[in-house]
Amino acid sequence: MSKANTNSRPEARLAKGFRDIEAPELKALADMTGKIREVYERYGFDALETPAIEYTDALGKFLPDQDRPNAGVFSFQDEDEQWMSLRYDLTAPLARYVAQNYQSLPKPFRRYAFGNVYRNEKPGPGRFRQFMQFDADTVGAEGIAADAELCMLAADTLEALGVKRGDYRIKVSSRKLLDGLLSAAGLEGEDNAGRRLTVLRAVDKLDRLGIEGVSQLLGKGRKDESGDFTKGADLTPAQTMEVIGFLERPIAENANNPAFQAGVDDLLKLQEICAAAGYEDNRIRLDQTVVRGLEYYTGPVFEAELTFEVKDEDGKPVRFGSVGGGGRYDDLVARFTGEKVPATGFSIGVSRLQAALSLIGEKKVETLGPVVILVMDKGEIATYQKMTQALRNAGIRAEMYLGSSGMKAQMKYADKRNSPCVIIQGSDERAKGEVTIKDLIEGAKAAAAIKDNKEWKEARPAQFSVSENHLVQEVHNLIKRHQG
RNA sequence: GCCGCCUUAGCUCAGUUGGUUAGAGCGCUAGAUUGUGGAUCUAGAGGUCCCCGGUUCAACUCUGGGAGGCGGUACCA
Numbered sequence: 001m002s003k004a005n006t007n008s009r010p011e012a013r014l015a016k017g018f019r020d021i022e023a024p025e026l027k028a029l030a031d032m033t034g035k036i037r038e039v040y041e042r043y044g045f046d047a048l049e050t051p052a053i054e055y056t057d058a059l060g061k062f063l064p065d066q067d068r069p070n071a072g073v074f075s076f077q078d079e080d081e082q083w084m085s086l087r088y089d090l091t092a093p094l095a096r097y098v099a100q101n102y103q104s105l106p107k108p109f110r111r112y113a114f115g116n117v118y119r120n121e122k123p124g125p126g127r128f129r130q131f132m133q134f135d136a137d138t139v140g141a142e143g144i145a146a147d148a149e150l151c152m153l154a155a156d157t158l159e160a161l162g163v164k165r166g167d168y169r170i171k172v173s174s175r176k177l178l179d180g181l182l183s184a185a186g187l188e189g190e191d192n193a194g195r196r197l198t199v200l201r202a203v204d205k206l207d208r209l210g211i212e213g214v215s216q217l218l219g220k221g222r223k224d225e226s227g228d229f230t231k232g233a234d235l236t237p238a239q240t241m242e243v244i245g246f247l248e249r250p251i252a253e254n255a256n257n258p259a260f261q262a263g264v265d266d267l268l269k270l271q272e273i274c275a276a277a278g279y280e281d282n283r284i285r286l287d288q289t290v291v292r293g294l295e296y297y298t299g300p301v302f303e304a305e306l307t308f309e310v311k312d313e314d315g316k317p318v319r320f321g322s323v324g325g326g327g328r329y330d331d332l333v334a335r336f337t338g339e340k341v342p343a344t345g346f347s348i349g350v351s352r353l354q355a356a357l358s359l360i361g362e363k364k365v366e367t368l369g370p371v372v373i374l375v376m377d378k379g380e381i382a383t384y385q386k387m388t389q390a391l392r393n394a395g396i397r398a399e400m401y402l403g404s405s406g407m408k409a410q411m412k413y414a415d416k417r418n419s420p421c422v423i424i425q426g427s428d429e430r431a432k433g434e435v436t437i438k439d440l441i442e443g444a445k446a447a448a449a450i451k452d453n454k455e456w457k458e459a460r461p462a463q464f465s466v467s468e469n470h471l472v473q474e475v476h477n478l479i480k481r482h483q484g
Numbered sequence: 485g486c487c488g489c490c491u492u493a494g495c496u497c498a499g500u501u502g503g504u505u506a507g508a509g510c511g512c513u514a515g516a517u518u519g520u521g522g523a524u525c526u527a528g529a530g531g532u533c534c535c536c537g538g539u540u541c542a543a544c545u546c547u548g549g550g551a552g553g554c555g556g557u558a559c560c561a
Contacts, residue, residue: 089561121560201558230558411521452523
């Protein structure tokens with residue numbers, strides 16, 4: 001092979017921000033999505049799958065931030081030069097679907113969906129450019145009951161996944177409340193649009209930066225430890241006081257202020273509905289610091305937060321924070337039909353939640369690999385394959401070794417596959433109509449106690465011979481022993 | 485986007501004040517063990533020292549730029 005050829009070989013590498021997921025994690029993922037699905041279906045939502053790719057204009061451009069007008073979405077042009085994009089959430093495709101099938105859908109329409117979504121952004125710790133979301137949305141219901149229901153669904157889902165009560169919280173606020181705050185602070189009008197965004201972003205950071213940090217962001221700005229300067233909203237001291245005051249007093253105390261009336265009414269009603277169903281403050285709690293997406297929410301917004309702390313490998317405490325969220329978006333379908341359709345939804349960040357759950361000590365249950373039938377004699381492959389099929393027909397994971405290496409390598413292979421046992425039939429056993437079953441798990445335990453090679457050889461721990469006819473039964477018993 | 489750190493074997497990392505054949509541990513392959521995963525010993529394979537330019541007799545090392553990774557921060561539909 002020429003040198004030029006060698007140099008032109010591609011490097012085996014992953015695209016930035018993407019990752020491979022291997023068997024154990026996929027298994028955990030499947031378990032998890034199964035449990036989530038069960039809760040969602042119990043709440044009466046029906047499954048809907050839409051494609052990962054849509055026409056760009058159908059997905060819409062929800063990138064109102066002045067800073068980055070068009071980043072964030074993976075897009076490309078089709079043959080006919082139409083722009084297509086990978087979906088960046090599951091809500092935009094839902095809006096398209098509802099608009100397209102409006103006539104025939106039952107209203108309200110309740111659907112759940114899960115799948116990978118894609119964002120063309122810089123990946124960060126625990127953040128990738130492909131990740132899984134699991135959504136439930138109700139379209140066509142304007143009452144607050146629909147929102148309350150999603151909060152309860154969120155709580156039930158987390159508990160179904162093994163998060164203990166008290167280790168999570170569903171926080172609820174309302175965009176109307178924040179609108180009230182902005183007008184109370186005198187920030188109405190076109191020329192204050194930028195400031196409004198900055199104020200909301202500052203409010204969103206309260207739990208991380210505290211009152212002090214938020215005050216800086218409301219005023220001149222704030223410089224963080226990394227040296228980055230975040231420009232502030234440049235509010236007057238009086239305006240800042242207004243915002244800080246709002247953050248410090250309970251939501252209900254705003255009830256007499258007309259600016260906050262609509263938001264407070266909604267939230268108190270939501271709280272009442274949840275409380276009546278047994279979901280008290282320890283699970284679903286009003287919290288005026290919840291902000292969420294800035295552009296499209298129009299009513300209640302909620303966020304599911306894990307509240308426990310966990311130490312990472314270096315012993316440093318890690319907070320997981322938000323693992324899901326949602327809210328009411330009444331304008332999304334109107335983009336297509338011109339008709340205002342009320343909608344509300346909740347979305348779980350599956351990948352993130354899974355990372356959190358794996359850290360709170362779900363003991364890694366080593367799943368057993370397949371039984372491996374060793375090939376002792378290449379002339380007897382048909383016999384080995386027959387044994388393999390007999391095990392498979394009995395519902396036992398099994399495979400005949402398909403490589404070309406010797407017995408020792410085959411044993412190592414079985415070891416690496418985490419096999420419960422291997423099946424050995426060389427000429428000795430065949431002459432007697434027997435097979436040797438070697439229990440790899442017991443064998444490993446025995447090996448720990450044996451230091452001397454001679455002893456190891458002579459002991460040949462944890463193996464026994466049985467008649468061919470009893471192979472399936474014996475293997476079945478062995479596996480059962482290790483699983484129990 | 486902004487700030488900081490990092491990039492040498494499959495993995496984790498040494499190393500060279502710029503000098504000719506770049507190292508370790510683990511892992512991998514094989515042998516000691518004619519049919520047995522562990523342990524021990526032995527041997528072997530495996531590297532454009534991230535990329536491109538500059539300085540130099542000489543660059544893996546110095547320098548400029550770039551890419552990638554990590555960690556903050558910003559943004560997050």
